[in-house]
Amino acid sequence: MDFKFLTEQQVNSMLDMKTCIGLMKNVFTAFAEGKMENKLRSLFPVDRGKVFGIMPAVIPTEDVCGAKLITAFHTNHAKGLPSHLGIVAVFSNDDGQLQGICDGTSITAIRTAAVSAVATELMAKKDCSTMCLIGGGVQADMHMKAITLVRDIKKVTVWCPTLAESERFCARHREQYPGIEFIPCEKCEDAVKDADIINTVTPSAVPVLFGKWVKKGAHINAVGACGKANRELDTECVVKGRLFCDNYDSCRNEAGDFIFPLDEGAVTQDHILGDLAEVISGKVIARNSDEEITIFESQGLACEDVVCAAWLLKQ
Numbered sequence: 001m002d003f004k005f006l007t008e009q010q011v012n013s014m015l016d017m018k019t020c021i022g023l024m025k026n027v028f029t030a031f032a033e034g035k036m037e038n039k040l041r042s043l044f045p046v047d048r049g050k051v052f053g054i055m056p057a058v059i060p061t062e063d064v065c066g067a068k069l070i071t072a073f074h075t076n077h078a079k080g081l082p083s084h085l086g087i088v089a090v091f092s093n094d095d096g097q098l099q100g101i102c103d104g105t106s107i108t109a110i111r112t113a114a115v116s117a118v119a120t121e122l123m124a125k126k127d128c129s130t131m132c133l134i135g136g137g138v139q140a141d142m143h144m145k146a147i148t149l150v151r152d153i154k155k156v157t158v159w160c161p162t163l164a165e166s167e168r169f170c171a172r173h174r175e176q177y178p179g180i181e182f183i184p185c186e187k188c189e190d191a192v193k194d195a196d197i198i199n200t201v202t203p204s205a206v207p208v209l210f211g212k213w214v215k216k217g218a219h220i221n222a223v224g225a226c227g228k229a230n231r232e233l234d235t236e237c238v239v240k241g242r243l244f245c246d247n248y249d250s251c252r253n254e255a256g257d258f259i260f261p262l263d264e265g266a267v268t269q270d271h272i273l274g275d276l277a278e279v280i281s282g283k284v285i286a287r288n289s290d291e292e293i294t295i296f297e298s299q300g301l302a303c304e305d306v307v308c309a310a311w312l313l314k315q
C-alpha cells in the first residue's frame with residue numbers, strides 16, 4: 001500500500017492559521033448548504049483523566065472519508081508530552097484507498113482555534129481590543145494566533161491554575177506580539193472582568209468562568225469542556241449568554257457546559273439559538289447589539305480534522 005505520511009513538523013509548516021480559518025469557513029458553509037453531515041464521535045475512558053476518541057467523517061465536497069484517532073491524556077504534562085496525541089487518516093471515496101495519514105496533534109491544535117476565530121469574527125463586537133485566556137496550554141497558544149487574525153487585540157489577560165503558569169505564558173508571548181500588553185492574573189475574575197473576548201481552554205470538570213464576572217457585550221469561546229462530565233461555564237453564564245454551537249447533536253450530547261444547566265432546569269433545548277453553519281450563512285443573526293453576551297460552545301467535529309488532512313495531502 002502506497003500512502004503519504006505527514007509529521008507534526010510538516011503539518012505545522014504547511015497549515016498556517018489563516019489558511020485553516022479559510023478551510024473551516026468552507027466546512028461550515030458546506031454544512032449550511034447540506035453538503036456535510038456530522039456523526040457523534042465515540043469516546044472511550046481509558047483511566048482517570050485519560051480518554052481515547054474515534055472521530056469518523058465522510059466529506060463529499062473533497063471526495064474523501066476518514067477518521068481521527070486521538071488520545072486526550074491530561075496527565076501527560078508530567079511526562080513532557082502534549083495532552084492530545086493522534087493521527088488523521090484519509091481514504092478515497094472513489095476506490096476506498098488510503099490516501100494518507102497526518103499527525104493529528106497539530107491538526108487538532110490548529111483547527112480548534114481556527115474554528116473559534118470563525119465564530120469570533122461572526123459573533124464578537126467589531127471593536128474588541130481586550131482578550132482573556134482561561135488556561136495557558138496548547139489551545140491558549142493557538143487562540144492567540146487565531147483571534148488576533150480576526151480582531152485587533154491590544155491587551156491579553158491570562159489565568160491558569162497557578163500564577164507561575166500564567167506568568168510563563170505571558171513571558172513567552174510578549175516577544176511574539178510586541179504590540180500587545182500581557183497581564184498574568186492571580187484571580188480569574190480579574191482576568192475576565194474587562195475582556196471583550198473570553199476563551200476558556202481548560203479540561204476543568206467544574207466552572208472556571210462565572211456569569212457574574214462577564215461584562216456586557218463580551219463574546220465567549222467555550223472550548224475546553226469536551227464531554228458531558230466537564231464544564232467551564234457556570235449556569236448563570238450560560239443563561240445570560242446567547243448560545244451558539246458548532247453542531248446541535250454534539251452540543252446536546254457532549255457539552256457539559258450546556259447539559260448541566262439543562263439538567264438543572266435553568267435552560268431548555270431552545271436555549272441553543274443556532275449552529276455555526278446557520279450563523280455563517282446568515283440564517284441566524286448571532287448579535288443584535290453591543291450589549292449582548294454571545295457564547296460559542298465548541299466540541300470539535302471530525303469533519304474539521306478530515307478536511308484539514310485532505311487539504312494537506314493534496315499539497
Ligand SMILES: NC(=O)c1ccc[n+]([C@@H]2O[C@H](COP(=O)([O-])OP(=O)(O)OC[C@H]3O[C@@H](n4cnc5c(N)ncnc54)[C@H](O)[C@@H]3O)[C@@H](O)[C@H]2O)c1
Pocket residue numbers: 072074083084108109112135136137138139140160161165201202203204205208223224225226298299300301
Ligand atoms: N473543542 C475542541 O474542538 C477542542 C479541541 C482540542 C482541545 N480541546 C480541549 O481544550 C482543553 C485545552 O486543551 P489544550 O490542548 O490546551 O490542553 P493543555 O493540556 O495544553 O492545557 C490545559 C490548560 O488548562 C489548565 N488546567 C488543567 N486542569 C485545569 C483545571 N482543572 N482547572 C483549570 N485549568 C486547568 C492547565 O494548567 C493548562 O493551562 C482540553 O480540555 C481539551 O480537551 C477542545
